[in-house]
Amino acid sequence: MHNSPAETCPLCKSQNTTHYLRDTFREYLICTDCSLVFVPKTFHLSEQEEKQRYDLHRNNPEDPKYRAFLSRICNPLKARLPKRAYGLDFGCGPGPTLSLMFQESGHTVDIYDKFYAHNPEIFQREYDFITATEVVEHLKNPQRELQKLYHLIKPGGILGIMTKLAIDKSAFEKWHYKRDPTHICFFSKSTFEWLGNTYKTEIEFIGADVILIHKTGKGHR
Ligand SMILES: [Zn+2]
Ligand SMILES: [Zn+2]
Numbered sequence: 065m066h067n068s069p070a071e072t073c074p075l076c077k078s079q080n081t082t083h084y085l086r087d088t089f090r091e092y093l094i095c096t097d098c099s100l101v102f103v104p105k106t107f108h109l110s111e112q113e114e115k116q117r118y119d120l121h122r123n124n125p126e127d128p129k130y131r132a133f134l135s136r137i138c139n140p141l142k143a144r145l146p147k148r149a150y151g152l153d154f155g156c157g158p159g160p161t162l163s164l165m166f167q168e169s170g171h172t173v174d175i176y177d178k179f180y181a182h183n184p185e186i187f188q189r190e191y192d193f194i195t196a197t198e199v200v201e202h203l204k205n206p207q208r209e210l211q212k213l214y215h216l217i218k219p220g221g222i223l224g225i226m227t228k229l230a231i232d233k234s235a236f237e238k239w240h241y242k243r244d245p246t247h248i249c250f251f252s253k254s255t256f257e258w259l260g261n262t263y264k265t266e267i268e269f270i271g272a273d274v275i276l277i278h279k280t281g282k283g284h285r
Pocket of ligand 1: 073074
């Protein structure tokens with residue numbers, strides 16, 4: 065009964081995608097090659113609807129709870145970065161905070177956001193590190209966006225990602241994370257392992273939702 069037309073995986077571009085599950089408002093597909101769970105295009109919000117949702121979540125850079133949340137990616141990165149590193153916070157949202165936290169430790173950080181900080185010049189630069197917190201689950205074309213970011217990182221640099229990881233189908237069924245209509249890509253540990261193999265580089269998992277993609281320099285990209 066779940067006959068959806070084959071939809072190409074937005075991460076690995078494979079056609080080997082199949083029905084995963086359906087809830088009251090959307091369907092989810094899974095890619096058997098990279099394990100990405102994703103929402104078919106027909107359920108994607110328009111850019112305008114998407115922005116309206118983000119406008120509701122104006123994070124305050126002074127909010128200690130928000131800072132504690134971001135420290136989960138900020139602290140491990142700081143521990144691995146050289147002094148005075150040059151970074152980019154990609155998808156900083158309407159209240160850039162992570163960039164301030166790095167700056168407080170002597171790093172320099174550019175910000176970029178499709179809706180709130182449209183600075184296309186960042187795509188001409190090279191970075192020691194890039195952060196994308198609560199970003200990848202929103203991407204319509206994660207293959208292109210991740211490739212673009214990875215390309216901007218210097219050899220030896222780090223792409224730090226924060227996203228909740230999909231565990232298995234029974235957990236997915238009850239998962240609050242999929243209730244957000246702007247969440248359309250759900251990565252699992254195997255998805256990032258696939259990415260590490262594809263980029264020929266090392267992936268480091270920290271806690272439940274932080275993934276560091278090291279650009280080791282032995283890859284071809
Ligand atoms: Zn895939
Ligand atoms: Zn999100």
